[in-house]
Amino acid sequence: MTVSLNDIAERAGVSVKTVSGALHGGSARMSEQTRLRIKAIAEELGYVTNLAARSMRQGWMPLIGVVADELITSPFATEIIRGLDGAARASDMAVFAMTLNGSRDVGAVIEEVRRFRPRAIAYAAMYHKTVALPEEFAETVGVMINCREASDRVTALVPDEIGAARDITSYLIKAGRRNIAFINLPGLLAGELREAGFRQAITEAGFDGGGARVLPAVRRAIYSDRAHSLVLSHITELMRGPDRPDAILCGNDRVAMEVYAALRRVGAQIPDDVAVASFDNQVDIASRLDPPLTTMALPHRAMGRLAAEILLAGDTAPGELHKLPFQMVERSSV
Amino acid sequence: MTVSLNDIAERAGVSVKTVSGALHGGSARMSEQTRLRIKAIAEELGYVTNLAARSMRQGWMPLIGVVADELITSPFATEIIRGLDGAARASDMAVFAMTLNGSRDVGAVIEEVRRFRPRAIAYAAMYHKTVALPEEFAETVGVMINCREASDRVTALVPDEIGAARDITSYLIKAGRRNIAFINLPGLLAGELREAGFRQAITEAGFDGGGARVLPAVRRAIYSDRAHSLVLSHITELMRGPDRPDAILCGNDRVAMEVYAALRRVGAQIPDDVAVASFDNQVDIASRLDPPLTTMALPHRAMGRLAAEILLAGDTAPGELHKLPFQMVERSSV
């Protein structure tokens, strides 16, 4: 059914190895004429390289395996795959992702991926977190993306949450805001780190006494329809209180969306009365809010790209931790 | 380096074929004792099946190849992959997706996928559209997902846009709304079909004269920050005019988001003054709007699942067109 090198060899009246050399071996000794003739026949017959067969000799398939922790449900985390894919393609590799949707255990999925003999394996998380990788996979997985392994045995790529929080807070301060509240998402690693960065920037700027407050945003799950209740009460309290903030930094864009709604309820204007800034740059939300939201974009694409580069470089890294910078997207909410 | 059947056979003192039978061949004649002993050794040595090697005999890798048209940029279209994955897994298959990001031509990407010798190939689009597949790939691609091939040579799975529009319109009518405006997204196949369904439902209900109007929503690209300008002017005009609508059906959730903002500007209450309904159920948006948006959820998951089932059934379908029903998600905007 499918065309093999053999078929081409027969048709061309040469040996298989000559065909192989003509099609793939860049430097094989061979007259240009023969090479062209063989290529023409391959084209005519509709030959498609069989990578599985090639992999028998090579020992691996030209694949970067990705074990993804719910990745698929995240709208913007697909950027990770995009970054991986771009860098992989440069080495003529493809990305092969497998998702562990909740119930299944990590080890089993890693083994499933290994059956395809990828050149290297990465573990990617949907949101920044710490992951406990089973002992025996510490050296199977080459890079952790958007997460770190509990005992830091594996090289990890994570967003620089603290730095981003410091940057955006400084930005608010430079914009003249002096009384900044931070509405955080409790229970998330990213939230904790962002809060730490926020505090650092406030302290460094030297006006802690006056303004900074940190409030938890929601208790319910992110996808709950009713999550905004807490935000509304906080905002109402803040804006009606004696010490009105002139800026609100949000734990992420979703919180910002709720903050927008709450501010509207209490009649506050963005950015005139209150500036709003946030993290993530979840495009559908951030660019569509009214006014469009200034936010720190997660370095997902960059993490993907760097991951592929590290994996393909092949130098067994000693479990470093790379913190990648966010990028500020200035819109009109500040 | 990696463990092969040979290594296990040596260790167990049996032949390779016996090991193969013990590990994979369910019904091979063999004492249970031997089977268990071999399995134990395989486990101990950390054996992982080499699917590439197996594929040499089988002729294909246990993969469903997916050629995805920008799929990766779409937050909710990942549901297609999820559906595919679920159904594929039931047959011990994996999904292997490759994205054509704009510049590259379809044929080249299909060939790239074919190099991995997938059992079958699907073509998936990010949003409902018509695709012109190069002539020679009409029989390589087994199923079109969320799109149809221009000349309908390939079995296609698409959302039943017309039916969905009729359903949601009828729902608005049943809710007592009599003056319904449809704010559409021009230039999209889905928009055209939804509009047709809307008109059908209005006509069937018998009160066309009074209320239904169709207005284009935006001219700019979907991701433009300034896209909402047109919506705002339309809504202002509608709501201030003599013939105020009591319901607005939106071309999709993004339009709805802008409609919300516009209605707020003109001081209209949702759903008391105006009910709002929409299409897509883009969760981040629909469930977070205030009030949460009633919308028709796209059957992405179902399309993925059905695609895998069709591909794996193997019966060369004669280019049918399957229209899959949306699911209504009732929230509180109606």
Place this chain on the structure above:
DNA sequence: TCACCGAGGGTTAACGATTACCCATAGGTA
């Protein structure tokens, strides 16, 4: 004249898993 060289291409042995076919033994049966 002859050993040598390089271009061009052939032979063959892997790679790992599967499978069609064959063999040996034990126990039952005519």
Place this chain on the structure above:
DNA sequence: TACCTATGGGTAATCGTTAACCCTCGGTGA
């Protein structure tokens, strides 16, 4: 006793590609 069959397992070919090694045939310098 001779034959048959079920059980447990071995042998070797095969899939498509690559790579190590070999062969042949002009031409060339000594």
